Amino acid sequence: MINANSKILLEVHDLHATVSGAEILKGVDITVRSGEIHAIMGLNGSGKSTFAKVLAGHPSYEVTRGTLLFDGQDLSALAPEERARAGIFLAFQYPVEIPGVANNQFLRLAYNTVQGQRGEEELDPLEFDDFVREKMKLLKMNPDFLDRSVNEGFSGGEKKRNEILQMALLEPRLALLDETDSGLDIDALRIVANGVNQLSNKDNALILVTHYQRLLDYIVPDYVHVMEAGRIIRTSGKELAQALETHGYDWIHTNEQITGALP
Amino acid sequence: MSAALQNLVNQPYKHGFVTNIESDIAPKGLNEDIIRLISSKKNEPEWLLTFRLEAYRRWLNMIEPTWQNVKYPKINFQNISYYSAPKPKKKLASMDEVDPELLRTFEKLGIPMHERAALAGVAVDVIFDSVSVATTYKEKLAEVGIIFCSISEAVQRYPELIRQYLGTVVPPGDNYYAALNSAVFTDGSFCFIPKGVKCPMDLSTYFRINTEESGQFERTLIIAEEGASVSYLEGCTAPRFDTNQLHAAVVELIALDDADIKYSTVQNWYAGDENGVGGIYNFVTKRGLAKGRNSRISWTQVETGSAITWKYPSCILRGENSVGEFYSVAVTNHHQQADTGTKMIHIGPNTRSTIVSKGISAGQSNSSYRGLVRITPTARNARNYSQCDSMLIGSQCGAHTFPYIQVQNNSAQVEHEASTSKIGEDQLFYFAQRGIDAEEAVSMIINGFCKEVFQQLPLEFAVEATKLLSFKLEGSVG
Numbered sequence: 073m074i075n076a077n078s079k080i081l082l083e084v085h086d087l088h089a090t091v092s093g094a095e096i097l098k099g100v101d102i103t104v105r106s107g108e109i110h111a112i113m114g115l116n117g118s119g120k121s122t123f124a125k126v127l128a129g130h131p132s133y134e135v136t137r138g139t140l141l142f143d144g145q146d147l148s149a150l151a152p153e154e155r156a157r158a159g160i161f162l163a164f165q166y167p168v169e170i171p172g173v174a175n176n177q178f179l180r181l182a183y184n185t186v187q188g189q190r191g192e193e194e195l196d197p198l199e200f201d202d203f204v205r206e207k208m209k210l211l212k213m214n215p216d217f218l219d220r221s222v223n224e225g226f227s228g229g230e231k232k233r234n235e236i237l238q239m240a241l242l243e244p245r246l247a248l249l250d251e252t253d254s255g256l257d258i259d260a261l262r263i264v265a266n267g268v269n270q271l272s273n274k275d276n277a278l279i280l281v282t283h284y285q286r287l288l289d290y291i292v293p294d295y296v297h298v299m300e301a302g303r304i305i306r307t308s309g310k311e312l313a314q315a316l317e318t319h320g321y322d323w324i325h326t327n328e329q330i331t332g333a334l335p
Numbered sequence: 336m337s338a339a340l341q342n343l344v345n346q347p348y349k350h351g352f353v354t355n356i357e358s359d360i361a362p363k364g365l366n367e368d369i370i371r372l373i374s375s376k377k378n379e380p381e382w383l384l385t386f387r388l389e390a391y392r393r394w395l396n397m398i399e400p401t402w403q404n405v406k407y408p409k410i411n412f413q414n415i416s417y418y419s420a421p422k423p424k425k426k427l428a429s430m431d432e433v434d435p436e437l438l439r440t441f442e443k444l445g446i447p448m449h450e451r452a453a454l455a456g457v458a459v460d461v462i463f464d465s466v467s468v469a470t471t472y473k474e475k476l477a478e479v480g481i482i483f484c485s486i487s488e489a490v491q492r493y494p495e496l497i498r499q500y501l502g503t504v505v506p507p508g509d510n511y512y513a514a515l516n517s518a519v520f521t522d523g524s525f526c527f528i529p530k531g532v533k534c535p536m537d538l539s540t541y542f543r544i545n546t547e548e549s550g551q552f553e554r555t556l557i558i559a560e561e562g563a564s565v566s567y568l569e570g571c572t573a574p575r576f577d578t579n580q581l582h583a584a585v586v587e588l589i590a591l592d593d594a595d596i597k598y599s600t601v602q603n604w605y606a607g608d609e610n611g612v613g614g615i616y617n618f619v620t621k622r623g624l625a626k627g628r629n630s631r632i633s634w635t636q637v638e639t640g641s642a643i644t645w646k647y648p649s650c651i652l653r654g655e656n657s658v659g660e661f662y663s664v665a666v667t668n669h670h671q672q673a674d675t676g677t678k679m680i681h682i683g684p685n686t687r688s689t690i691v692s693k694g695i696s697a698g699q700s701n702s703s704y705r706g707l708v709r710i711t712p713t714a715r716n717a718r719n720y721s722q723c724d725s726m727l728i729g730s731q732c733g734a735h736t737f738p739y740i741q742v743q744n745n746s747a748q749v750e751h752e753a754s755t756s757k758i759g760e761d762q763l764f765y766f767a768q769r770g771i772d773a774e775e776a777v778s779m780i781i782n783g784f785c786k787e788v789f790q791q792l793p794l795e796f797a798v799e800a801t802k803l804l805s806f807k808l809e810g811s812v813g
């Protein structure tokens with residue numbers, strides 16, 4: 073929902089970032105206000121996940137130029153865990169497995185850490201169990217996943233659902249979902265999209281990285297951005313995604329008239 | 336991330352302080368006169384002096400083992416003082432009379448013993464340097480016929496029991512360090528659980544080395560008679576010094592028919608600083624004899640301290656249907672070296688053994704698992720299951736596994752599994768993205784990794800071990 077008066081949550085200007093010496097982000101600009109839903113599309117390797125990791129503060133990536141402001145605060149001063157506690161959430165494209173660490177323990181620690189940060193009540197294991205089971209119902213997840221190790225042996229789709237479960241628990245102010253739709257079956261896509269829609273409100277914002285229109289049928293974006301070679305080269309409304317789906321990315325270079333409505 | 340973590344790694348050793356108690360120290364060096372001095376200080380019977388002298392003569396003809404995967408400068412055995420005792424001002428009748436300085440030491444270590452004893456229902460036989468200064472709950476245990484005292488006291492009061500069992504599981508000439516210990520041991524614990532008695536509480540001993548360059552040579556002997564059972568806890572912390580200290584203990588366990596001995600250790604001796612200077616050399620011989628039918632010996636160890644650990648708590652499964660267990664977590668950081676594991680010697684029919692070893696290496700440390708499973712011709716239908724997992728933190732440390740399997744009876748079933756894993760940057764980033772800092776993340780991953788072993792520990796010990804591990808590994812990633 074676009075409201076030009078709502079507060080700016082994320083402001084990225086001329087962001088350059090390198091990993092192992094290679095420059096991947098080459099001047100990203102994006103502004104996200106609370107209440108908005110953005111989609112970022114783009115070819116494989118264009119830098120979408122890199123942008124997500126830089127935003128979340130992955131230590132392997134170095135910001136070499138530009139600014140990254142969250143709620144007016146310079147993110148470069150914050151460690152990744154501080155960014156998370158401030159309300160930035162990243163649903164990973166490839167969630168890692170953590171053998172030996174029970175999912176319920178992990179979820180509870182994450183939940184309590186963030187609650188503690190917000191000065192809100194932390195839950196003991198029994199209380200948390202009730203709480204998390206409710207959230208799992210929303211995503212139609214089997215509670216058996218609580219007793220398994222974090223993501224270990226989860227199918228691709230199960231991992232993605234576990235990411236959204238974490239989003240539901242942590243209630244971030246800015247969530248970036250990196251290809252959460254890839255690997256989800258048709259039913260799961262609808263369930264997850266429903267869950268995400270329920271979490272979305274005027275005080276938070278969402279960035280969806282996706283390759284497919286399908287997800288955007290369920291979660292309707294206010295803006296669609298196209299990333300190419302480490303920059304956002306085009307921004308428009310939701311119709312841009314449909315056009316891309318029909319014509320492919322090359323079409324962007326041959327067709328410039330759609331650039332119109334920049335935020 | 337690295338810089339903040341680096342600071343954490345470099346936290347000083349929490350238990351590094353020296354208690355200023357006047358010590359009664361023997362002159363440095365080892366010879367027959369020193370052994371006679373120790374024996375006479377302790378007012379020992381002639382047969383025990385003979386036991387010591389014979390061990391010493393064997394030791395003189397033995398050579399220091401070099402097969403283990405550890406490196407250290409040669410130990411000068413003549414530069415060690417073999418006896419040191421805090422001088423009590425007068426004879427101690429109760430805890431109130433214990434040197435307050437000593438009590439403060441326990442306080443600093445977080446073991447206010449009376450409280451601990453009262454709260455946890457644990458009897459603590461506190462060994463300070465080499466002499467036992469206080470024993471609680473003794474009377475309560477005595478009511479059911481359990482003897483729990485220092486081995487020096489046992490030599491005075493129960494000489495026949497000591498004579499019957501001492502050196503029967505670890506003979507004086509067993510190995511270089513066992514021979515040395517047999518010659519010069521100063522104190523340790525003695526437990527005797529008579530027939531049919533289930534020990535009503537965990538028995539616990541805290542050891543502490545306090546005098547610089549006084550090698551400590553403990554000797555522990557635990558006997559569980561027919562149908563008896565006991566859980567024994569051993570915890571160790573030592574103050575920091577810049578010269579390496581030798582520690583060579585011997586522990587012998589004997590379980591008769593249907594008896595059950597569970598021995599748990601949390602070892603947190605000074606490991607040296609981050610440059611590898613100082614630290615305890617821990618050369619220990621621990622062995623249990625499952626002598627009777629259906630007897631069980633179970634070792635659980637959490638090894639986090641010492642510059643060098645050389646230790647293989649073992650089980651000799653002689654009784655029919657007897658069971659041996661070894662659950663181990665060994666953590667090394669900085670320049671620590673650990674070569675540890677177990678031996679399961681199957682002699683009786685239907686004997687079973689389980690080995691679960693978890694090695695965690697961080698910094699520039701090196702950790703080796705070394706285990707022997709031997710199924711002798713008489714051990715019909717013996718079974719062994721071994722699992723050895725290693726975890727590496729960072730890229731400069733090493734983990735090694737040396738399993739030796741000798742099967743001489745073809746009805747045996749022996750299984751061995753091994754794995755190596757690494758705490759990766761992406762795992763830590765995943766935690767961080769959920770608001771969890773690296774310290775907590777490492778602790779969670781490690782606790783998960785060690786779960787099967789921690790489950791074997793009595794609850795309060797498990798809590799202590801968990802804390803200790805987090806403390807040891809804080810910031811070792813980055």
Ligand SMILES: Nc1ncnc2c1ncn2[C@@H]1O[C@H](COP(=O)(O)OP(=O)(O)OP(=O)(O)O)[C@@H](O)[C@H]1O
Nearest residue numbers: 091092094096115116117118119120121122123165
């Ligand atoms: N450690 C690294 N060293 C060198 N190049 C890297 C490294 N990590 C990522 N890259 C490169 O950065 C580019 C951007 O990768 P990124 O994962 O951000 O792409 P993406 O847009 O998310 O692609 P996809 O749609 O396939 O998920 C790729 O070309 C990738 O190979």
Ligand SMILES: [Mg+2]
Nearest residue numbers: 120121122165
């Ligand atoms: Mg990607």
